[in-house]
Amino acid sequence: MRQTVRKKWRLLSSKREERPIWFMWIKGRQKMDRNLMIMAAGVSSRMRKTAAAENSSELAKEAQVKPKMMLEVGEDSRPFMDYLLFNARDAGYRDVLLIVNDKDDSVRNYYTSHAVSPDFEGLIFSFAVQTVPEGRVKPMGTADAVLSGLEARPDWAGQKFTVCNSDNLYSVHALSLLLEDDHSAALIDYDRDSLGVEPERVNAFAIIWKSDNGYLADIVEKPCQEEVLKATDENGRVGVSMNIFRLDTDTILPLLKGTPLHPERDEKELTETVRMLVREREDSMFTVPLSEPVPDLTSLKDISTVQSFISLNH
Known part of the structure; x- marks a missing residue:
């Protein structure tokens, strides 16, 4: 049975705008674990490939040398990840752990130098390095990224945390829903048709199966058409994961350590760790x-869509 909650309306202010935020105080619980891990260690291979194919605009040239979450977007020409952090701040997160690549210092350098900026007031940044093993050109995958983060933050033992990508702009609402959720673990079950992503790309997103009482039964990356049909509910809705989860450190840590390499993609994927959890x-x-919608920064052509979204919402 879910615990009873008492809701209180609170207004947070920032230099950009004032937003009403719901906070929930759970009966019998003295604190909320306001921990957020953002995976920012990817090498942006698809972005750089599309940028190299164009190679004419200044933006294309920038995309070939910068991690995609650090590309400047919006009227203020800020790194894309700034807007994700603004949403995280407004949702109530405080302790932000950024997983960075050992081959690139741009993320660490930027957020170290901007940590005292009024824009990030209330946020505390820390960093964990996901190393690229010898003989590989990119990190070992998202499960390895989360493991690197938890090993760097032993003080998160006994706590919960939210983990997400750095190239998706999750809303304040989505981030708040997970922060306020009182289950041991949770994920956002997105309606596939609402994401605003072209069909050829959304068809590769991880689909989810749910039990009658709303718990995850299975999750499959890059599903075939038969699996998509199986996951479609009576209303024609297909639930997908956008790689944003609320996890318990003590429960997920041993599973991360035991996550195998995917036989084809040669990476340790967080989706597989989650499958291990629900099977166990x-x-x-x-x-x-x-x-x-969830703005997604995967290739160069996504930037114009992201620009439009940010101009309307930030």
Whole structure:
């Protein structure tokens, strides 16, 4: 049975705008673990490939040398990840752990120098390095990224944390839903048709199956058409994961250590870790349904869409 909650309306102010934010105080719980891990160690291979193919605009040239989450967007020409951090701040997160690549210092240098900026007031930054093993050109995958983060923050033992990508602009609402969720683990169950992503790309997103009581039953990366049909509910809705989860450190840590390399992609994927969790423990991850767009910065052509979204929402 879910714990009863008492809601309180609170207004947070910032230099950009004032936003109403819901906070929830859970009966019998003295604190909320306001921990957020952002995976920012990827090498942006698809972005750089599309940028190299164009190679004419200044933006294309910038995309070939910068991690994609550090590309400057919006009227203020800020790194894309700034807007994700603004949303995280407004959602109530405080302790932000950035997973960075050992081959690139741009993320660490930028957020170290801007940590005292009024824009990030209330946020505390720390960093964990995901190393690229000898003989590889990119890191070992998202499960390895999360493991690197937890090993760098032993003080998160006994706590929960939210983990997400650095190249998706999750809303304040989505981030708040996970922060406020009182289950041991949870994920956002996005309506596939609401994401605002072209069909050929969204078809590769991880689809999810849910039990009748709303818990995750299975999750599959890059599903075939038969699996998509199986996951479609009676209303024609297909739930997908955008790689944003709320996890318990003590529960997920041993599973991360045991996550195998994917036989084809040669990476340790967080999706597989989550599958291991739900197979080991029934009703262990709650699904939180949500229908809204999630701007995605994968290739050069996504930048114009992201620019338009940010101009309307920030």
